[in-house]
Amino acid sequence: xxxxxxxxxxxxxxxxxxxxxxxxxxxxxxxxxxxxxxxxxxxxxxxxxxxxxxxxxxxxxxxxxxxxxxxxxxxxxxxxxxxxxxxxxxxxxxxxxxxxxxxxxxxxxxxxxxxxxxxxxxxxxxxxxxxxxxxxxxxxxxxxxxxxxxxxxxxxxxxxxxxxxxxxxxxxxxxxxxx
Amino acid sequence: xxxxxxxxxxxxxxxxxxxxxxxxxxxxxxxxxxxxxxxxxxxxxxxxxxxxxxxxxxxxxxxxxxxxxxxxxxxxxxxxxxxxxxxxxxxxxxxxxxxxxxxxxxxxxxxxxxxxxxxxxxxxxxxxxxxxxxxxxxxxxxxxxxxxxxxxxxxxxxxxxxxxxxxxxxxxxxxxxxxxxxxxxxxxxxxxxxxxxxxxxxxxxxxxxxxxxxxxxxxxxxxxxxxxxxxxxxxxxxxxxxxxxxxxxxxxxxxxxxxxxxxxxxxxxxxxxxxxxxxxxxxxxxxxxxxxxxxxxxxxxxxxxxxxxxxxxxxxxxxxxxxxxxxxxxxxxxxxxxxxxxxxxxx
Numbered sequence: 001x002x003x004x005x006x007x008x009x010x011x012x013x014x015x016x017x018x019x020x021x022x023x024x025x026x027x028x029x030x031x032x033x034x035x036x037x038x039x040x041x042x043x044x045x046x047x048x049x050x051x052x053x054x055x056x057x058x059x060x061x062x063x064x065x066x067x068x069x070x071x072x073x074x075x076x077x078x079x080x081x082x083x084x085x086x087x088x089x090x091x092x093x094x095x096x097x098x099x100x101x102x103x104x105x106x107x108x109x110x111x112x113x114x115x116x117x118x119x120x121x122x123x124x125x126x127x128x129x130x131x132x133x134x135x136x137x138x139x140x141x142x143x144x145x146x147x148x149x150x151x152x153x154x155x156x157x158x159x160x161x162x163x164x165x166x167x168x169x170x171x172x173x174x175x176x177x178x179x
Numbered sequence: 180x181x182x183x184x185x186x187x188x189x190x191x192x193x194x195x196x197x198x199x200x201x202x203x204x205x206x207x208x209x210x211x212x213x214x215x216x217x218x219x220x221x222x223x224x225x226x227x228x229x230x231x232x233x234x235x236x237x238x239x240x241x242x243x244x245x246x247x248x249x250x251x252x253x254x255x256x257x258x259x260x261x262x263x264x265x266x267x268x269x270x271x272x273x274x275x276x277x278x279x280x281x282x283x284x285x286x287x288x289x290x291x292x293x294x295x296x297x298x299x300x301x302x303x304x305x306x307x308x309x310x311x312x313x314x315x316x317x318x319x320x321x322x323x324x325x326x327x328x329x330x331x332x333x334x335x336x337x338x339x340x341x342x343x344x345x346x347x348x349x350x351x352x353x354x355x356x357x358x359x360x361x362x363x364x365x366x367x368x369x370x371x372x373x374x375x376x377x378x379x380x381x382x383x384x385x386x387x388x389x390x391x392x393x394x395x396x397x398x399x400x401x402x403x404x405x406x407x408x409x410x411x412x413x414x415x416x417x418x419x420x421x422x423x424x425x426x427x428x429x430x431x432x433x434x435x436x437x438x439x440x441x442x443x444x445x446x447x448x449x450x451x452x453x454x455x456x457x458x459x460x461x462x463x464x465x466x467x468x469x470x471x472x473x474x475x476x477x478x479x480x481x482x483x484x485x486x487x488x489x490x491x492x493x494x495x496x497x498x499x500x501x502x503x504x505x506x507x508x509x510x511x512x513x514x515x516x517x518x519x520x521x522x523x524x525x526x
Contacts, residue, residue, distance in 0.1 A: 073427040076463050077303065077341045077419075078408035080430070095346075105305065105465075126459050128468040141468030143310065157465035159307055159350065 040089065046179070047092040047110050050152075053173045057166035058096040058104065067091040082123060083109060086116045089151075096170065102162035106170065109153040121148040138171065145171050150178045247376040247384055253397045253447045254480065255289055263519035264479040266488070269526030272454045273321040275476035279450070280325055282522040283478050289448045290396050292330030297390035298322055298362065300400040300452075301417055302338035302353050304463060305346040311455035312464040314402045316352035318452045318476065322400055323360035335390035337365035338420040341462075344368075365390055372423045379439025381432055386423040391444070399449040399482065403473075403489040405461035409433050410500045412462055413489040414449045414482035415441040415511070434501030438509050441482060451477040451485045453492055474526065483512025484519055 044066060051064045065075075068090055072080040075093065083091075089110045097103050111117040118137075124146070125139060132138035138147030145156040145167035154174055158164035265282035267275040280286055290296055300314035308315055319336060326334050336357040340347035344366045348354040354364045365371055365388060372386040391397065401417035408430060409416055418440035419429060429436045453475040457464045464470070473492060479485050483506045487497035497503045497514040507514050 070425070070427050073430055074341065074425065077426060078406045078412075078430060078433065079461070079463050080408075080427075082407050124460055126466055126468045129466060141466030143307075144466035144468075146466070155465065157306075157310075 294395035316356035481512035484516035
C-alpha cells in the first residue's frame with residue numbers, strides 16, 4: 001500500500017512537468033520587456049538609465065524595450081547568434097524622434113565586457129564604413145552611427161537626413177553616460 | 180466471548196498463514212536491500228511516467244497534425260519549352276518585373292481570373308527601402324498590378340514582421356504601395372493565424388497567416404540579403420515570415436527549418452528582388468554602406484535556383500549555403516540555375 005502511495009506521489013512532479021511542457025508549446029511569444037534576473041538588476045537599471053539622458057535634438061518616443069538572449073531573435077532574427085557567441089547580456093532599444101518628426105532607432109547592446117563590445121564592433125564593421133571624426137572607436141555610414149565604449153556596443157540608425165544629422169550628438173550623449 | 184475463545188480462534192488459523200504472518204512480523208534480514216529496491220521501483224515508475232508522458236505528447240502532436248489542414252500545392256503545370264527563369268536588369272524596378280514576367284509567359288500563365296492570390300514580400304524590418312532589408316515597394320506594387328490585371332478576385336499582401344509590424348509595414352513603404360496598387364494588406368495580429376500541418380523533419384505544426392490557407396495562388400517576393408546565421412536569405416528563407424510564435428525555436432537548426440517550411444508552401448511563382456542587396460550585417464542592416472545597387476529582378480518557379488542565383492550576387496557559393504544544399508536534396512529545385520532554360524534581359 002505504501003509503495004502505491006509513494007508511486008502516486010512520485011508521478012505528480014513528472015506529470016506537472018509534462019503538463020507545463022505541453023502548455024509551453026502553446027505559449028504566446030515572449031514578452032519583449034524581459035524581467036531582470038536578480039544578478040543583472042543593476043546592469044539592467046544602468047542600461048535603461050542610458051535612455052534617460054537629455055539628447056540634443058531628439059527625444060525617446062516610447063518605452064525602452066529590453067531583450068535577453070531568447071528575445072534577441074525576435075528583434076534581430078538571424079543576427080542574434082553572433083552577439084550571443086560574444087556573451088551578449090542584454091539589449092536596450094528605443095525609437096527617438098526629432099522636434100521635426102524625423103525618427104531614429106537607438107540600439108544599445110550590453111556585451112558584459114569591453115572586450116566583447118570591441119569584438120562585436122570589429123565583427124560588424126563594414127569595410128566601406130568611415131571612422132567617425134573626433135570619436136574614437138566609432139564609424140559612421142550613411143544613415144548610421146556605430147560605436148563601442150565600456151561594455152556597450154551601440155548602433156544608431158536614422159530614417160532621413162534630419163535624423164542622420166543628430167546621430168553624432170546622440171552618440172556623444174550616450175557615451176558620456178556609459179561607465 | 181472470553182479471552183480463551185479468542186486464542187482458540189487463533190488456533191484455527193491454518194499453519195501456512197501463520198508462517199506468512201510470522202514472516203511479516205519478523206525483523207527484516209536485509210532492510211537496506213529492501214529500501215534500495217523500493218527507491219528503485221519508484222524511480223523506475225517515475226521514469227516510466229515521464230517517458231509515457233513524452234511519448235503521449237509526441238503521439239498527440241502527430242495525431243493532431245493529421246487533423247489539421249495542410250496547405251495546398253499552389254504550383255502550376257510546367258509548359259514544354261517555356262522559359263524557366265527570367266532575369267531582367269535595368270534602372271526601373273517595376274519595368275524589370277514586367278519584362279521578366281513577360282519572358283516567363285505573362286502573369287496569366289500563373290494566375291487565372293477569379294482566383295485569390297497572396298503575395299509575400301519581406302516586410303520584416305523597421306527600415307527604409309534604401310536600407311535594403313525589406314523587399315522594394317515598387318516591386319511589390321508591380322506584382323500586385325500584374326496579378327490584378329490577370330483577373331484575381333482578391334489580392335492579399337502580408338508578412339510576419341520581426342520588428343513591430345506597424346513600423347515595418349509603414350517604414351518599408353510596402354503597405355502604402357500595395358494598397359495603392361489594389362491589394363488588401365494583412366498585418367500579423369493575433370487573429371490572423373491558422374494552425375496547419377507542416378509535417379516537416381523539424382516542424383510538425385505551425386500557425387500561419389490565414390491568406391496562405393485560403394489563397395488559390397501564392398507568389399513569393401523576397402529580397403536578396405546577407406544573413407548572419409544562414410549566410411544568405413532569399414526565396415526559401417522568406418517563408419519564415421508566414422509563421423507566428425517565437426523565432427528562436429526556428430533558428431536552432433536553421434537550414435532544416437527553412438527547408439521544412441519551403442516544402443510546406445509550394446508557391447506558384449517567385450519574383451526575387453535584387454534591386455538593392457544587403458552585403459553585410461544582414462538581416463537587419465541599417466547602414467547604406469552595406470547596400471549595393473544591383474537593379475536586378477529574377478523570376479522563376481524554382482526557389483532553389485533563385486537562391487543559388489542570389490548567392491552569386493552576394494559573392495557566395497550555393498554549395499556553402501546549407502539550406503540550398505538541403506533544399507536541392509529535398510527535391511525543391513536545382514542549385515545549378517544555369518541548367519534551367521533562362522532568359523536574361525539587359526537594361
